[in-house]
Amino acid sequence: MKGERTKQSILHRAVDLASLEGLEGVTIGRLAEDLGMSKSGLFAHFGSKEELQLATISAARDRFIDNVLRPAFEEAPGYPRLHAICRGWIDYVERKVFPGGCFFAAASFEFDGRPGPIRDAIQKIMDGWVESLEKSIIMARDEGHIRSDVDVKQLAFELNSLFFGANFAYELRTDRGALARAMRAIEDRLEAVRSSRTSPVAPRKTQIQRRRA
Amino acid sequence: MKGERTKQSILHRAVDLASLEGLEGVTIGRLAEDLGMSKSGLFAHFGSKEELQLATISAARDRFIDNVLRPAFEEAPGYPRLHAICRGWIDYVERKVFPGGCFFAAASFEFDGRPGPIRDAIQKIMDGWVESLEKSIIMARDEGHIRSDVDVKQLAFELNSLFFGANFAYELRTDRGALARAMRAIEDRLEAVRSSRTSPVAPRKTQIQRRRA
DNA sequence: CCTACCGATCGGTAGG
DNA sequence: CCTACCGATCGGTAGG
Numbered sequence: 001m002k003g004e005r006t007k008q009s010i011l012h013r014a015v016d017l018a019s020l021e022g023l024e025g026v027t028i029g030r031l032a033e034d035l036g037m038s039k040s041g042l043f044a045h046f047g048s049k050e051e052l053q054l055a056t057i058s059a060a061r062d063r064f065i066d067n068v069l070r071p072a073f074e075e076a077p078g079y080p081r082l083h084a085i086c087r088g089w090i091d092y093v094e095r096k097v098f099p100g101g102c103f104f105a106a107a108s109f110e111f112d113g114r115p116g117p118i119r120d121a122i123q124k125i126m127d128g129w130v131e132s133l134e135k136s137i138i139m140a141r142d143e144g145h146i147r148s149d150v151d152v153k154q155l156a157f158e159l160n161s162l163f164f165g166a167n168f169a170y171e172l173r174t175d176r177g178a179l180a181r182a183m184r185a186i187e188d189r190l191e192a193v194r195s196s197r198t199s200p201v202a203p204r205k206t207q208i209q210r211r212r213a
Numbered sequence: 214m215k216g217e218r219t220k221q222s223i224l225h226r227a228v229d230l231a232s233l234e235g236l237e238g239v240t241i242g243r244l245a246e247d248l249g250m251s252k253s254g255l256f257a258h259f260g261s262k263e264e265l266q267l268a269t270i271s272a273a274r275d276r277f278i279d280n281v282l283r284p285a286f287e288e289a290p291g292y293p294r295l296h297a298i299c300r301g302w303i304d305y306v307e308r309k310v311f312p313g314g315c316f317f318a319a320a321s322f323e324f325d326g327r328p329g330p331i332r333d334a335i336q337k338i339m340d341g342w343v344e345s346l347e348k349s350i351i352m353a354r355d356e357g358h359i360r361s362d363v364d365v366k367q368l369a370f371e372l373n374s375l376f377f378g379a380n381f382a383y384e385l386r387t388d389r390g391a392l393a394r395a396m397r398a399i400e401d402r403l404e405a406v407r408s409s410r411t412s413p414v415a416p417r418k419t420q421i422q423r424r425r426a
Numbered sequence: 427c428c429t430a431c432c433g434a435t436c437g438g439t440a441g442g
Numbered sequence: 443c444c445t446a447c448c449g450a451t452c453g454g455t456a457g458g
Contacts, residue, residue, distance in 0.1 A: 006443090020326035022235065029435065040439085041443045049437060100326030105381075109322040112384040113233035113313030123385055130386070157394045161378020165370060168318075168377060172325040172336055173343070181370045219427090242451065253455080254427045262453060 011059040020100035078143030101171035224272040233313030291356030314384035
């Protein structure tokens with residue numbers, strides 16, 4: 001009970017720290033000092049550095065889901081939900097859900113060249129994330145909200161690239177226009193697949209509303 | 214003379230290691246062991262860890278310029294050069310110019326949350342890189358190869374996002390289709406600005422060739 | 427370029 | 443959850 005609360009506070013701090021200084025920068029000693037407890041006391045909650053890192057990744061995943069995916073799932077399936085995921089991702093950078101920018105973008109680039117269980121865990125989450133994006137595109141397609149010939153993997157790849165590009169420009173370059181620029185590119189991409197090739201303007205909304213009814 | 218050669222071999226190894234394990238993972242002890250020399254012997258070339266890191270970043274920059282920018286500058290200014298930079302970037306990931314993927318994408322995400330001289334050096338290089346991209350877009354515009362109303366910063370942002378997205382999918386997800394997908398998105402973006410709004414097909418090539426003559 | 431060090435910090439253990 | 447440790451490694455120095 002109380003042990004669980006302590007563990008959650010450790011992980012909250014570990015996630016914040018990892019987003020700022022990298023997952024490898026989360027040392028047991030520093031974490032213990034920040035939280036005013038002994039190294040061995042903190043260590044006992046996890047048993048090894050690797051288990052601490054895996055638990056940190058899992059806690060970061062929970063935070064991402066709570067802040068980006070869950071709110072978007074309150075939108076109707078199809079285009080509204082797809083759009084909400086994209087909008088939610090950009091907002092999540094602006095809101096500094098992780099103080100050092102997207103935990104997973106950072107962890108992806110940190111561990112892509114280091115084989116092992118940590119890399120595997122990050123890859124699994126990122127594969128799952130891109131799959132979620134693809135599924136939301138497929139649902140929008142199946143609802144008739146976007147073109148039936150949309151290239152699902154291609155669109156998911158481009159959207160995710162814009163998310164990461166936004167995080168990069170915002171966090172490293174401190175480019176305050178980056179998020180608006182990313183959002184504009186995202187809207188362009190989404191609008192491009194919404195319109196049908198033969199009749200690009202008129203029948204769109206009608207079609208969506210017919211399906212919804 | 215010989216000292217300079219030793220220094221270059223240290224930096225070559227440091228750059229490779231940093232692309233795989235991060236710039237902070239380049240320790241003096243490990244570098245010395247890899248190269249079969251003493252820690253203090255290696256250390257003497259730089260004077261501090263920070264100077265070693267700054268020299269490593271500078272060596273990585275040289276390697277990037279030699280492999281991406283310099284070859285592209287042999288193409289004619291304008292669209293050919295802009296296209297060559299994009300193609301060159303994707304090739305540079307595939308050719309594993311840095312064994313762990315793009316050094317600068319990794320370094321950007323590693324240091325964006327850590328204030329200090331290292332972060333400053335990386336930001337300066339990335340600002341310069343995006344500026345190069347913007348300049349090549351401006352030249353293509355001024356040559357009449359792409360639309361005069363192109364949003365320069367917007368296009369540079371989108372292209373760079375696709376580069377980073379390609380590196381992510383290729384290195385972490387080991388998605389072998391990622392580079393082709395990135396290249397397709399890049400060609401789409403470039404084609405979109407090449408065609409004029411009123412006459413999207415015919416006059417394009419003629420216009421380019423007229424200008425070139 | 428070397429050997430021989432230094433204090434600080436790393437992950438982890440013993441024993442309570 | 444603690445104190446008190448451990449060997450290994452960190453960046454860095456002295457002296458040659």
